[in-house]
Each structure stands twice: as structure tokens, then as C-alpha cells.
Amino acid sequence: MVHAAFVFDAIRTPRGKGKPDGSLHEVRPISLVSHLLGHLRERNSLDTQLVDDIVLGCVTPIGEQGGNLPKMAALSAGWHERVAGQQINRFCASGLEAVNLAAMKVASGFEDLVVAGGVESMSRVPMGSDGGAAYDPAWSAQVGFVPQGIGADLIATIGGFNRRDVDRFAVGSQQKAAAARDGGYFSKSVVPVTDECGLPILDQDEFIKPHTTMEGLAKLKPSFEGMGRAGMDAVALARYPKVKAIDHVHTPGNSSGIVDGAALVLVGSEQAGRKLGLVPRARVVSVAITGTEPTIMLTGPAPAAFKALDKAGMTLDQIDLFEVNEAFASVVLRFQADTGVPWEKINVNGGAIALGHPLGATGAMLIGTMIDELERRQLRYGLCTLCVGGGMGIATIVERT
């Protein structure tokens, strides 16, 4: 690394329920971003012409989210015309990939100040509406594709996580998230969404269901049993012949929620920070991306975490807090089993099961949540990781400064 890459700020919208009756459904995805860009500029007194690039993750970059939204949002936010923008798609890792890419740009010395982040209005641009190989039978047959939910259930089956295990995890996520929201732990990052007249639209995460119980969750039907029985299980088990049958434990209650939201992370060099009077909140220590077995698909977090630790020359026990994206409960259970990290270090403020997973934005949101919590607890190192479609894993280690 030529230069250290610092995080100066991290903000996000609240996460709105990703349905037509969700509060952010009425907000254009470009507005979610330009609204945040406006706030980022204001709260850092940012001279925007010094920003080299805006890199945002978006998993369904078509329609309203198409056409290089980051640059267009910068224009509508009135940022300096010199600021460039690009949209990247690494499925669920997009938001964290944006942060990592920004860190790499800065660390390489080629750029000095980059806005990373992501956006996803899942209510307005539905998941999968951009098509892709998953809907291409030729490709599907070649690689033995099954949807993530089947992989998540397979992880549970192999790991021996039964329905009660995943539901118990989900209840914990809800309780922790509710406590964090009510305790104001998110307020440093969350920027309330308003309309153009400044009238309120949504001021805090609305997907959390604090009163979730085991009994309530038990009533929910498995989400992937139907498609599994119809043939998906057979495809998956062809890869995992030792597994007799897949136990379909995941339901809407223990999987990540469909929500709308956006997040931004301001990444830059020490010199850029000095020039602008910005105080670094964290340093990006190392980043990693990796590929894993694609049928089970969602086992990437542990390998990615180890890869990042190797790069940093660190060991697991040096990490004080972990944010492991709760795409499905089994993903986090598997990560814990693979690493042996104590539970009290993992997702201390809940995760996507309670808060929701705005696909392209989530990774960037994890960084903000992590830094806020490292600051609140006065801890040093944090690691964020997500499982990724196609069988990938991503990780980022940050150090509070």
C-alpha cells in the first residue's frame, strides 16, 4: 500500500420496507442518493470538486437505477461537475466492494478522495428484474444453478442448524436491532429522508419487528420448499451426494428483509483529509474478495475473512467486532462455526434479518454500523463480511482511528 485509506464519514438512509406500502417506495432511487450526497457535503463542509469519484453498488441497475445512477445523482445533488461516478455490481457485495474499491483507489495513490456506497430501491426495481444468467437455461444446466435460498437451506442441513436454531437467531437479530435503534446507536449514521420541501418521509429503520417470538416465527412456511421439491433440491444434491435431503428451514422471518435504502462512505487519503479538515474515523486495514463453491453459494464469508486477515497479517482474535450480513440465518451460523468467533462479537446490533438488506447498499451500511459501534465501545478492529451470489465472499477490516 502506498497510502493509508481512511474513512472520514459514513451515512445511510433509514431502511424502508421494500413494498408499495413501505415509506421509501415513494422516493426515487436517485433521490435517495442525491439526498445523502447533499447531507454528506453539508455535514463535512465538503468542497466537492476535490472528490475524484463516486462508486456505488447497485444490484439491479436497470430502469430508474440504470444509466450510471451515481454520476446522475451527483448532478442532481449539485455536486461539482468535476466529480465522476460509476455503478458497480457484485451482487450483495456491491456496497462493500464499492468501499473496497474506493480504498484501493486511495491506497494506490491514483486518487485522493472517493465516495463509496450503494443504493437499492427493491420496491421500485424488483430483485431479478435485470435478468441475467439465472434466467438462462443454457447456463443453468451447465453450472447446476440453484437459488440462494436453496443454498442457505443446504448450509443449514449440512451444519445441523434446525428450524429452531435459525429462528432463535432471527429473534436475537430483531431484539438487538430494536435495542440499537431505540438506544440511538444508529443515529450517527442515519439521515432522515425528507421530500423536497423538507417534509418528513422516514426518519428511522422501519422494517424491525421487535416483538418477534419463536412461536410467531414457527408459524411461517418455509420459503424454498416448493421450488426445492419441484427440482431445485435434486440439482443441489447432485453436488452434495452425501446429503440425503435438504431441510428447508428458512422463512421470511429468518431471512434478510426486502427493503429500500442507500448508504455513502467517504474514503480518502490522510492528505486529502488534512486539506479538507476532515478527521479520519477509521482506517481500511485490508480487503478481500474470494470465490467458493457456487451451488451452496453462500459460504464465502469465512474464507473471505481469512483472506483479509492474511493480507493484514492479523489473526481472528485481534478482531473486536464482526458484521456478517444476515442474508439468511444459516449464513451467520456457518460463519461462526467455521471461525469459532464468540457470538458476543458478531452482529451486536442485529442485522439484515431485522433491518433488511437493500442489496447494493448493505455492504456500505455495514461499514457505517461497524465504525459507529467501534467508536461507541471504544474498540479497535472490526471486520465486515457478506456472502455473495455466484459463490463469492467479501471482507473488509477496519481500524478505528
Place this chain on the structure above:
Amino acid sequence: MSGFKYEKGADNIVIVTMDMPGQPVNIMNAAYEAMMKATLARLESDIDSVAGIILTSGKNTFFAGGDLNALLAIEQDDRAGFFDQIERLKAQMRRLETFGKPVVAAINGTAMGAGLEIALACHHRIALDKPGIQLGLPEVTLGILPGCGGIVRLVRKIGLAQALRLLTEGTVLSAAAARSAGIVDDLAADADELFAKAKAWIQANPAACQPFDVKSYRIPGGTAAESANANLLLMAPAIAFKKTRGLMPAPAQILAVAAESTLVDVDTALRIESRGITKLVATPEAKNLIRTFFSSQYLTKCATDRARLVAQPAARAAVIGAGIMGGGIAYQSAFTGTPVIMKDIAQAGLDLGINEADKLLSRRVKNGQMSADKKAATLGAIEPTLEYGERFKSIDVLVEAVIENLAVKRAVLAEAERNIGISTIICSNTSTLPISELAQGLQRPQQFCGMHFFNPVHAMPLVEIIRGRQTSDDTINRAVAYALSLQKQPVVVNDCAGFFVNRLLFAYFAGFLRLVQDGADYEDVDRVMEQWGWPMGPAYLADVVGLDTMQHCYDVLSAAYPRCASTESKTWYQVIMELGGLGQKNGKGFYLHGAADGQPPKLVNPEAKARIAETAQPIRKFSDQEIVERIMVGMAIELAYALEEGIVASPEEADVALLYGVGFPSFRGGLARWMDFVGLDAFCRTADNYATWLGPLYRVTDRQRDMAAHVRTFYS
């Protein structure tokens, strides 16, 4: 608060009659909200036994629209409350259309704005097909947007492309045209048929709901995300910008709301629309457009009050002089139903006048606005003649429109007076000649007034009615009545050189001439004035009017208003005329004008520019502010003089006359309003500053200074 009149018949159909007490029309306000709330509550409790609902009006009109006075009162800080109110009103409409019972709007009169929005929230609309009944969403003309579901439901009913055409223009339609446009679903010849059809529809559709509340519903023509609309959405903002030059926020906001409304469910779309109107309602543009609307209503009232005093409306008219203006007046008279004799001294003149009328009528036929039969009948209502005759004895109003020359006009007027009946009034169409002077030599000067039409007559909405020293009130009233029958907006002014509009325009040009003298680039001046909102800048306008005409007006008016006269021996009009340029009419003026159809290219005339540079101060850069002030301040002071001299009776009349007569930017609310906006104190300080080095053009009136001292406004 009790609800609207509620009558349930033996057929279990409830007729809800909106008849808001204490006011001539139904409007959407707090009282409406309370009455609708009570009506909905009653329907709710009754709903099991209700077969269907007919919504109609107890007034002459169905529903007049939003409460503009209430809208005018909404300031920035009131927007949260306004948003909540709009959302409540819309929730009521949503309730009505989701009762699960068929709801029919029996549109028994004009339904404008919010009134049509109520009708759109019904499942079926039947309109009375009678002349004078109008339907439309004209909100854009008031700087706002249809915020009670009009955009959302119209787009879902007729598609994005069709809806945008109506919404961005604020088009108002007859019942039949609204039927063709797909806004109403059926027509009825009379009230009996209206209710019979409404009941029949309810019986045939017992489980009616809105098409968009059915899961399989698709918006006609597709959503904004579909490629079918790509070109529309790509172009529409640019087309709107070209029209408004980005000075009016409403059309762009309407486009944005309409497009976005197709991407979300109806309830979200309605909320997006509420946010759209909330954003517009407190803008100065909306305020000024609403105030301008009130002013123009006031003028209409002044005019109709006068017309009401006239015993007999003009049944026949005559026009003397079949030139551009005479031909245009004859056309307008025939087109609006008053047969007219058109007299000229030359057959060629008559042919020109008839050809002009023919051309205008053919265009209407081609655009499908008129049948060939109606065209023939209209042309037949213009009777060309070279001679006076007995028929002139029976005409009610004679308009003289010969060339702008005092002696010629006097002779023609005297001759005309000898050939008409004793009760006929004579109006002289003149733009500069004093009416009292033209009256000299007439036997019945009390039956004579000025009637200043603007060119082209069929398109320009204003007519100045000029009272000479001896003109009687009855003559003025009859001229006003005739102007109204011509579908023009008359404004009564007292006699002076240039009357009101050209007098003010003269002051406007005085500022321009001096600016160019002092080294301003006239292209720059035009750009700045257009950006301020004028349809065209002064140099371009001078070209369009014609430099010879400009010079003629200058000669006449500089004698009358020396404060506006140039200090130079020659005007820039003369300088360019010496180069052979007359403006647009011969293709050469401040600019070079292409002969092609449509908008001529705006190329500067290098010869003119070079010649001006020889005598003017060296070209230097003026700030936009200085350019605007030097032109508008002088003009505004002239307005103050005209008011003080009683040339024009009120700031309302002054402002509307400039809006309709010369295209004063409507979103600024008028020139007197502009002075109020600036504040008389600030205005006087600015003017005083210019007066010290530019002289009397910028010397404010004593009354203006007094107003400044007492913090008064023209409109208070």
C-alpha cells in the same frame, strides 16, 4: 357540518348533490372537506343497502375547482399543513372509489381543476353536452399542478402521452371534446338523459371499481419504464423548457409527477402528486399567476358589468379599410358570430382581407377545429363592398381601420358618419392617434371612441377601448360589449398619446435605445430581457413590429413624452433604415430574418451592428441587473404616471393590459406588482441612482416617492 344533499331512491341509488351553501359555485376547501366527510360517513353507514352513487351538482356549474384564495395564502411554512390537507382530500376520493359500489359523476356543468379531479375519482363520467360547459385541468396556468389525483388518474385513464399534452397546456375542453379525449365516458343531451344514463350504468355495473384497482391493469401506452414512452420522456422536458425557458416550475413538475406516477402503485402515486403540488404552491410563480388570474377576472367583471348596461348587443358590424388590421377584425367578427360588412376603396384591398380570413379559416378546417360548412358560413358573414349603401344604416358598430394618418382617418370617419344610422357607434382602430383629435369634425363625437386592436387580431387577446373627451359612457359600454363578443379582453383607458399599452412600450424602448447608446450589445440586451421573461427582447420586437412603424411611433410619442425621448439626433431605427432595413418585413433589421416558415433564425445583422458601433459608446459589458433595471424601471415609472393621470383606472387593468397586449411575463404578476415586489422604497432608490446620470426617464413620480415613504403598494 352536514353533508351534501343525499337522496336515496327506490332503486337504492343515492344521488349526492354538491351544493355548497353561501357561495355561487362548489370549490375545494375546508367546508367541502367537512361536507364530503359527512357524506362519506353517511354512505358508509348505509353502504349495504346502496346500489350505487351518483355525484352531481346543485349549481349551474359542476365544480369550479380549488379555492384559489386559500392557495394564495399558503406560505413556505404552511406547506406541511397543506400537504396533510391535500392528503385528506385525496383519501376521501380514494374512499369513494373503493366502496365497492358503482359511482357515476353526472357532470351537469363546467368541471374545472379539482372539480374534474372529483369526477375522475368516480368510476364513470357522463357530461351534459351543452355549449359553454367546460372540462379541464388548467392548474399549470396557475403555476401549480392538479394535486387531487388529476395527474395520477388522467394518466391511468388515457395514457402518459395524451395526458401530458392536456396537463402541460392546461387545455380546457368542451364536453364533446372531453369525450373524444377519453376523459368523460358518455354524453347526455339534458338532465333527464344524464340521470337515466347514470342509473342505467350503475345497474349494469353493480360491482364497479377503478380499472387500476384490478390486478391485471396496465396503463394505456405503458409506464415510464417502457420503451414505448422513451422518446416522449426524453423529449418532453426539453420541449417544456423551450416553451418556458426554464422560468416556470410547474410544467417540469407535472412531467416529473406524471412519469413517476406510472412507476408505482396508485396510492404512492397520489402521495407523490401531493408532494408535487406542495412544492409548487408557495412559489412566487404560482402566487403571481394566481394573482394575475384574479386581476384578469376583475377585468372581465369590469367589462361584463359595462356590457350588461347595453340594451342591445351589436347584431351587425362594419369595418372600413380591409388591410391587415381591418381584415383581421372582419374575420374575428364573422368568426364570433357578428356579420360584418368590409369596405375598402380598392378591390385589391378587399381581396386581401377576404384571403386573410380564408387562410385563417382553412387552417381551422385543416386542424379539425371547424367543418367546411362552418367555414363557408363564416366567410359568407363577411360582406365585401367598395361602396356605402343602405345596409350601412342598420349596422350597430363601425370600426374604422384605415392607415395611421390623422387627415385620412378624419376624412374617412366623417364620410362614414354620413352613411350610417343615427345610433351607430364609430370606433377607430388606431395605435397612436389621439381620439379627441380624431373626433374633431364629427357630428356625433359622443358616439365615437378608440378601439385599439393588436396584431394579429385573431391571436392577440387585448383590445384597448379609448375614451375621447366627448365619448359617452354608452358608447364605451357598447364598444366594450362588442369587444367581448369578439372574445377579446377589453380594457377601458382614457385618451393620451399612445394610449396605455404603446405609451408604456415607448418607455420600455426608451431604456433600450439609451442602453445601446451607452455601449450595450443589443443581442446581450435581448438575451437578458428574454431570460427575465419577455417573449422577445426589445431589438427583436422592434424588428417584428417594423422599424418604420417603430420610428413613426417614436416621432409621435417623443413629442408627447419628452422624458422618454432620445438625446441623440437619430434613433437606432433610423440608423438601420438608412441601411435599407425595415425589420422582419424585409428580412433586415437588428437581425437578419429568414423567409422560411416557422420561427425565423435569429442571426444578428452585422451591418446594423457595425453602423451602431460607429456612433454609440464603445461596446462594454453591462450586468444583467443593470440591463433589466434600465429598461424596466423607466417603463414602471411610466405606468405610475399613467395611473396618476387616470389613463388607466387600476393596477389590475394596467398589469393585465401589459400581459395580454405585449406579453409581460405572467409569472411576475404584472409591472405594478413587480414594483410592489421590489418595494417602492427600493424601487425609488434604484431609480434615483439612474436618474442622477441618465436623466428624467428614471425620475419617479411624487406619488411613488410618497408611497415609498409610507411603505404603500399599488395593490394595497
